[in-house]
Amino acid sequence: MKSDVEISQESRMDPIVKIAAKLGIKEDQLEQYGHYKAKVQFDPKVEKPAGKLILVTSINPTAAGEGKTTVTIGLGDGLSELHKKVALALREPSLGPVMGMKGGATGGGYAQVVPMDDINLHFTGDFDALTEAHNTLAALIDNHIQHGNQLNIDPRQITWKRVLDVNDRELRQVVVGLGGRTSGVPRQDGFDITVASELMAILCLATDLVDLKKRIGQMLIGYTYDRKPILVSDLHVQGALTLLLKDAIKPNLVQTIEHTPAFIHGGPFANIAHGCNSILATQAALHFADYAITEAGFGSDLGGEKFMDIVSPKLNKTPDCVVVVATARALKLNGGVNKNELNQENLAALADGVANLKRHVANMRQYGKPVVVAINRFSSDSEAEINFLTQYVTNELQVKSAVINSWAQGGKGAIELAKEVVAACEQPADFKPLYAAGTPLLDKIKAIVTKTYGGSDVVLSTKAQTALKQIEKMGYSQLPVCMAKTQYSLTDNAKQLGAPTNFIIHVSDLQLKLGAGFIVALTGKILTMPGLPSHPAALDMDIDENGRITGLF
Structure with missing residues (x-):
């Protein structure tokens, strides 16, 4: 199959004014950056019935790949296939991962936002x-x-x-x-x-x-x-x-390969920040579309929890449905399979690994919202593995699921998931926050650790204890908590996969972010300046005399 960048370069994009017109956005509301991308000006205070909000999260990311962004984009195209008025609200990629190990954040295969190369590089600045x-x-x-x-x-x-x-x-x-x-x-x-x-x-x-x-x-x-x-x-x-951010605050509008409108704006990491795109972009999607799909960074233990406890109160809107993305490959890795053996059928490992999925589904269900599991199918997955996973979700987790293959089929590969999501959005649901606003700071951290991670307790370093006393003295302990934790595990140890229980989370420091309105709790060995891997993605990138890019993914 062609590479992501090749598929992107060969796709036919519609002029951005045509994409905007799908949502009822007028040309004088656009600040165009060329033909295919624009910033959108709109008044979020205008009274209008808000669309349905769909949050996409996942199990813990692994080297096996989950394809959360690909599923998110595919779901948007799938809803378009059902003739729904839909808009995506996604984060902008950071050049650190693009040039490092993770790659870009524009989806993959035939479920991509375009122009992929522009979005993954400097975009609109x-x-x-x-x-x-x-x-x-x-x-x-x-x-x-x-x-x-x-x-x-x-x-x-x-x-x-x-x-x-x-x-x-x-x-x-x-x-x-x-x-x-x-x-x-x-x-x-x-x-x-x-x-x-x-x-x-x-x-x-x-x-x-x-x-x-x-x-x-x-x-x-x-x-x-x-x-x-x-x-x-x-x-x-x-x-x-x-003044320096007067243009950066405006949401960016682009499109998917199948011409579904997509707002892409902001990009905090979910392991060291709150991991969600801008409130303005999400509001724009809700304002102009009947279905707004947004994605939170990494798993439900990070971006998912933060969307619910930090973003939703400021958005004044909670999700009508939550989609949890999982793959048989990643769950087999959680079940103990070596990453070099993931292409081989292994039902025993899958049976062990589904505990990770169970935790993430429970994480989202505890907020009182309907959950749908998206089983992102890879070509190496056997029918037996897909059948096992589907039955486990139905019988054990008792939630709806759908197998999705938007990477190879685009929107058509996501129609079943789109149908399940539409149905879930109509279910009555009462939002239940993880902790009350007046909960003491340490108790809020413990609530996240015990209710979301599955841990038993929290230990604060001497530095963190001093910071806690200072925060309480200054009167800011009422702020919500933004946990900085490894994305690879429910614990603060990146190598501990699956769904451990009765573990302790170690908090090394507490940092006040008064402008953002939350307190960051640094755990484990989390770093706010990552490093490059032994073979960074930049080594495989190139551009020829005609400006054609290769190696970008």
């Missing part, structure tokens, strides 16, 4: 604007200290790092300010990847430009020598930073 705004703030902080430090900022307690949208382990810890008095105050600093920036989270949680500026002003950047918090508003630069 949103991430570049975020990087510049973030680092402008870093420069303004150091400049304030250089020119008298009227705010009495302690350079040793600056919490605002610098960022790049690159996987670069060398920049995790750096020393800045070397070179004498005219080059600043020497201090230890570091870089995060752009998608870990609080500005990225704020962009995705802001409801309009005014809210964006307000949130930026509330960001915590450090402390004074006597431990008083310093906010961006103390520097009086929230206006300048908002």
